[in-house]
Amino acid sequence: MMKSSKVMEQRIQKTIDEKSNLLRNIDTNEDLKIIPLESNKNPLVLANKLQIKYNEQAIFKPISFDVNNGDRVAIIGRNGIGKSSILKLVIGEKIQYNGEFKVANDLKISYVSQSTEDLKGNLKTFAGDNIIDESIFKAMLIKMGLSKSDFDTNIQDMSEGQKEKVLIAKSISEQANIYIWDEPLNYVDILTRIQIEDTILNYKPTLIFVEHDETFIQKVATKIINLER
Numbered sequence: 339m340m341k342s343s344k345v346m347e348q349r350i351q352k353t354i355d356e357k358s359n360l361l362r363n364i365d366t367n368e369d370l371k372i373i374p375l376e377s378n379k380n381p382l383v384l385a386n387k388l389q390i391k392y393n394e395q396a397i398f399k400p401i402s403f404d405v406n407n408g409d410r411v412a413i414i415g416r417n418g419i420g421k422s423s424i425l426k427l428v429i430g431e432k433i434q435y436n437g438e439f440k441v442a443n444d445l446k447i448s449y450v451s452q453s454t455e456d457l458k459g460n461l462k463t464f465a466g467d468n469i470i471d472e473s474i475f476k477a478m479l480i481k482m483g484l485s486k487s488d489f490d491t492n493i494q495d496m497s498e499g500q501k502e503k504v505l506i507a508k509s510i511s512e513q514a515n516i517y518i519w520d521e522p523l524n525y526v527d528i529l530t531r532i533q534i535e536d537t538i539l540n541y542k543p544t545l546i547f548v549e550h551d552e553t554f555i556q557k558v559a560t561k562i563i564n565l566e567r
């Protein structure tokens with residue numbers, strides 16, 4: 339029994355060591371990179387007693403917050419309460435609201451949508467359409483686990499996890515004053531999740547995001563905005 343226990347202990351330790359080496363590999367060899375731009379303006383975003391409206395009805399209690407250079411703001415709340423609508427308001431979509439909402443002029447904004455429905459074409463075409471450096475974009479995708487054989491695949495034929503990686507790789511290939519990410523961890527594997535988390539902590543972009551992963555939120559957010567009915 340003691341021998342069996344010792345063997346089991348060794349197997350567990352071996353598994354732990356293998357996972358540690360794998361994560362260390364990611365840290366040293368597979369780091370994603372992002373080069374954020376710092377604005378000379380503060381705040382970048384200002385909300386005072388903001389309420390999103392659907393059909394003229396406010397859908398959450400008034401909230402007030404500001405976003406300054408280096409802030410990483412998580413927006414949380416139940417499904418359908420208006421989290422994505424706040425992100426869309428930041429990027430300039432016409433959303434009905436009460437209260438005061440301002441975004442600084444001339445900001446470069448990088449946006450990751452929750453939807454992948456509009457993704458089409460191959461990666462080369464996608465990079466050209468979005469005016470991003472194709473080599474950097476593809477390098478980020480390789481680091482997130484795509485292979486070169488995927489490069490000629492039409493994006494609409496990729497898995498949902500691969501499509502999400504395309505959106506993340508596009509965003510981190512862009513230099514922006516503020517990054518707006520709507521559920522960036524949708525469908526992605528645990529190793530990519532760790533890469534994204536480490537990239538945010540290492541490069542400290544100004545970020546507003548919606549995410550349901552509480553551990554991720556606690557690790558990367560500097561501010562949390564909780565929407566309540």
